[in-house]
Amino acid sequence: MTPRSPERLVVLTAIALVLLSVVWTLRDPPASRPKLDQSVGLALKIETIPLVTGDEPLIDIFTRPGCPVCHISPGIPGANGQVGPPLVLGATGPQRLKDPGYRGQARTVREYIVESVLEPQRFVVRGYPERTMPNWYGSRLSALALEKMASYLERQTEGSSVP
Numbered sequence: 001m002t003p004r005s006p007e008r009l010v011v012l013t014a015i016a017l018v019l020l021s022v023v024w025t026l027r028d029p030p031a032s033r034p035k036l037d038q039s040v041g042l043a044l045k046i047e048t049i050p051l052v053t054g055d056e057p058l059i060d061i062f063t064r065p066g067c068p069v070c071h072i073s074p075g076i077p078g079a080n081g082q083v084g085p086p087l088v089l090g091a092t093g094p095q096r097l098k099d100p101g102y103r104g105q106a107r108t109v110r111e112y113i114v115e116s117v118l119e120p121q122r123f124v125v126r127g128y129p130e131r132t133m134p135n136w137y138g139s140r141l142s143a144l145a146l147e148k149m150a151s152y153l154e155r156q157t158e159g160s161s162v163p
Contacts, residue, residue: 007129011083011129011131011132013083014069014070014081014083014084014129014132015132049140050140050141050142050145051064051065051140051141051145052064052065052141052142052145053142053144053145054142054143054144054145054146054147054148055144056145058148058152059076059077061145061148061149062076062079062149063076063077063078063079065137065140065141067079067081067087068080068081069081069083070082070083070084070132070133071083071084071085071086071087072086072087072088073086073087073153073156074087074088074156074157074158075156083128083129083132084125084128084132084133085125085127085128086158087153087156088156088157088158089109089112089113089153089154089156090109090153090154090155090156090157091156091157091158093109093112093113093153093154094109096112096123096125097109097112099123099126101123101126102123103122103123104119104122104123108154109154110150110151110154113149113150113153113154114146114147114150116133117137117138117141117146117149118137118138119135119138120133120134120135120137121133121135
């Protein structure tokens with residue numbers, strides 16, 4: 001791969017956009033951030049604070065972590081990314097589970113979606129760059145947020161448009 005190859009540029013651009021999205025998400029004023037619990041002496045680390053809790057509106061559950069930067073997602077404003085595959089898992093999920101290259105353990109589309117967030121390198125859709133999806137999303141999304149994402153995405157097809 002040459003230093004200026006288009007694939008390298010796409011990967012670097014995607015990484016930069018995801019990082020920018022994370023910085024934008026964390027811009028909240030200190031008053032709105034969780035505070036140190038002095039009674040037990042635990043310091044909160046930024047890595048342990050979820051990007052979303054699952055109580056937010058569905059659109060925020062997708063936009064705060066930066067999903068629209070890389071993915072096309074029906075019904076999510078601004079989700080026009082080209083680095084990752086379109087998130088129309090109602091249409092593509094069953095095919096991915098049957099793909100001969102799929103080595104995951106999911107048996108349903110919902111399980112596949114969760115697995116793809118928690119272990120993004122387990123299966124990379126053909127035609128998309130490897131090691132682009134951050135592997136830390138699983139630790140920064142609450143279980144409720146991940147469940148809501150999976151529930152929404154497993155119903156999405158090319159013609160879907162409303163969350």
